[in-house]
Amino acid sequence: MKIALCYWGCIRGFKYDFVRQSHENFVINHLRSLGHTVDIFVETYDKDYDDSVESLNPKHLNILSSDEYDLKLKPDIERYVMPNYFRDDAKINLFKCLVSRKNLSLLVDDSYDVCYTIDIGQEVTRHMDSPESIDKNKLYIADQSHNQGCMNRLVAGCVDSTIKFGGWFDYLTTGPVKYSSNHHQDSRGSGVNLHPEVGMKIYLESVNERPIEDGNFLKCYVKRVRSDGTILDD
Numbered sequence: 001m002k003i004a005l006c007y008w009g010c011i012r013g014f015k016y017d018f019v020r021q022s023h024e025n026f027v028i029n030h031l032r033s034l035g036h037t038v039d040i041f042v043e044t045y046d047k048d049y050d051d052s053v054e055s056l057n058p059k060h061l062n063i064l065s066s067d068e069y070d071l072k073l074k075p076d077i078e079r080y081v082m083p084n085y086f087r088d089d090a091k092i093n094l095f096k097c098l099v100s101r102k103n104l105s106l107l108v109d110d111s112y113d114v115c116y117t118i119d120i121g122q123e124v125t126r127h128m129d130s131p132e133s134i135d136k137n138k139l140y141i142a143d144q145s146h147n148q149g150c151m152n153r154l155v156a157g158c159v160d161s162t163i164k165f166g167g168w169f170d171y172l173t174t175g176p177v178k179y180s181s182n183h184h185q186d187s188r189g190s191g192v193n194l195h196p197e198v199g200m201k202i203y204l205e206s207v208n209e210r211p212i213e214d215g216n217f218l219k220c221y222v223k224r225v226r227s228d229g230t231i232l233d234d
Helices: 017-033 051-056 066-073 090-107 159-166 168-174 196-206
Strands: 002-008 037-045 060-064 114-119 122-124 139-142 154-157 222-225
Touching: 002 017, 002 090, 002 159, 017 037, 017 051, 017 122, 037 051, 037 090, 060 090, 090 114, 090 159, 090 168, 114 122, 114 159, 114 222, 139 159, 154 159, 159 168, 168 196
Parallel strands: 002 037, 002 114, 037 060
Antiparallel strands: 114 154, 122 222, 139 154
8 A cells, every 4th residue: 555654743852763763663664564655744844853854765855934834824823712721832833733734734645545644753652553454434543542532643544534634724724613712512603712632623523524433543652752852641
């Protein structure tokens, strides 16, 4: 099968050898050892950029500049209000990630059988699921607890599902929901102040993608790695 491995977000985690090696051992080399063709796509930004990602020989590597983000984000970013327990810079960091994921979704064409979309700042702790187990009509997420059961750091599906996943950026900036305050049950009305990944769950439901409710889980696990090397098991 022809596989697109789509890396998004800040790649600072690759400055730690164990992070990069986990991707090589459990994802890239593993999938290739099963006889699949793996093309690597990387959309990142210049904050904490680590050129070790180039050792993966990506088919596509784009490092977005701050100016590009300003152009994309200024008109609509105020529609989304982060929960008050987030730091002030959390919103801009979220939207940077969403821009990189949106750009990736536009790069992958119909020649690919399965797409894995993964936050490059994660340590991978288990072998990636075989693409032959991926139903092309479904979207899959890692089977691990994270933000009310919604894990967006590792997602798998066909090209169409990948495009929908990237479309969350459009939903937050131009869609019907404006996040502001109150409770989850009001999210389709006046809007709610939700954790971003819970917001993603609402968006996926709106485009008929329900990885949580349908039990579409990947066995592969990832752990978030902070800039200081601290590992978070979420």
